[in-house]
Amino acid sequence: MMAASTARLGWYGDDFTGATDTLATAAQAGLRALLFMGVPTSVQLQRAGPLDAIGIAGAARAMDPEAMRAELEPVGRFFAQMRVPVLHYKVCSTFDSAPQVGSIGVAVHTLRQHVENRFVPIVGGQPSLGRYCVFGNLFARAGSAPSVHRIDRHPTMSRHPVTPMQESDLRLHLAQQALQPVPGIDYPLYAQPLAHQEAALDAMLAGHPAAVLMDASRPEDLQAVGQLVWRRAQQARLLAVGPSSVVQALATQWPRAAAAMDARPLAAAQGPVFVLAGSLSPVTAQQVRMAVSYETVPVDVASLVEGGDAAAQAMADRLAALLRDGRSVLAVTAGSASGGATAHAVAQAGGRVLARVLAQVALRRIGIAGGDTSSLAVQSLAAWGLSYQASLSPGVALCQLHSDLAALDGMEIMLKGGQMGPGDLFERLLHGGP
Incomplete structure (x- = not known):
């Protein structure tokens, strides 16, 4: 008890x-x-x-x-x-x-x-x-x-x-x-x-x-x-x-602790960054367009959902190869043909891809865009907690992952809703800034 x-x-x-x-x-x-x-x-x-x-x-x-x-x-x-x-x-x-x-x-x-x-x-x-x-x-x-x-x-x-x-x-x-x-x-x-x-x-x-x-x-x-x-x-x-x-x-009713962690500038990423964008929001669409430092990879949602684990592994292999080459990668599921798949199924498929990418490449910073995508993608990881690291913009935080797996423990992760963040958010995630 x-x-x-x-x-x-x-x-x-x-x-x-x-x-x-x-x-x-x-x-x-x-x-x-x-x-x-x-x-x-x-x-x-x-x-x-x-x-x-x-x-x-x-x-x-x-x-x-x-x-x-x-x-x-x-x-x-x-x-x-x-x-x-x-x-x-x-x-x-x-x-x-x-x-x-x-x-x-x-x-x-x-x-x-x-x-x-x-x-x-x-x-x-x-x-x-x-x-x-x-x-x-x-x-x-x-x-x-x-x-x-x-x-x-x-x-x-x-x-x-x-x-x-x-x-x-x-x-x-x-x-x-x-x-x-x-x-x-x-x-x-x-x-x-x-x-x-x-x-x-x-x-x-x-x-x-x-x-x-x-x-x-x-x-x-x-x-x-x-x-x-x-x-x-x-x-x-x-x-x-x-x-x-x-x-x-x-x-406003509680004494402010001396160790309060105010919004602070974000340091640049150490190594390549992987972002999974599953939001249909126009705000996220603009952020994708402005992510000029990334290799953008459109994801065929219908094939991913219908193909199950095999399709997820094939997509993960492709993304992991780019990351191993030192390139930051933006995988975009939003806006692609879903073939009638539900938003939940699409988000689950994105989670399967993310877990398989991280099994192949040791990354120190990742980002996930979209409420359902974030929820289901993080659930696919062997993690038990998150602590706050820094603020990218109002409503968008960078957190540190806590896991019993050494490869995941300490990894930095940004989770953002579709409506959140400025146009250059993914660039900030990679290069740092206020």
């Missing part, structure tokens, strides 16, 4: 890219943080040492409700045993989800059974990533472009291939996922005295809501959110939902 920890925070990332963003946020706030590849064993916890924040990387965002419950139930039991004051269910900052895929409602109903507090805050925005929640409605930038779009009119998220966002009011969006009622705390309340804010929250909780949506459009909003959430978490353990802004908000 595992002993309770002294950690202030436990988080589960509904995909690996988002989980690493929260890892970076926690480390930059001065927390001793480590992201595990699943519910950690007592031996892994012992190897990690004292932690202020314990993360679990998952793939619930791509699961149906039954699979989500099976995935999240042991997560809830683990964090209940650890007695963390805040259990954070980390979702994408664009909240893309649906009743049958990655349902936030299913996650809340499953995890709230493992906390005592009836208050379930949902933080609706993350200003540092260009995500703004105002009067319950979500707005977002597209990549690094300055323009901001209502989420149901967003050029990418409104057309997401699996979970298109067709409703900007997050309360209505969540109601479609059996999470209701969800009253909202609108940002003007944050300017009121704390006693007034607390009274308003008490009045909402008297109606026994499923959750409470909290606006977040400015950094100062997060301080007010953090104060309300942390005060309640100290009274009884609670479940909080949202992007990494949940941790940003809580960090």
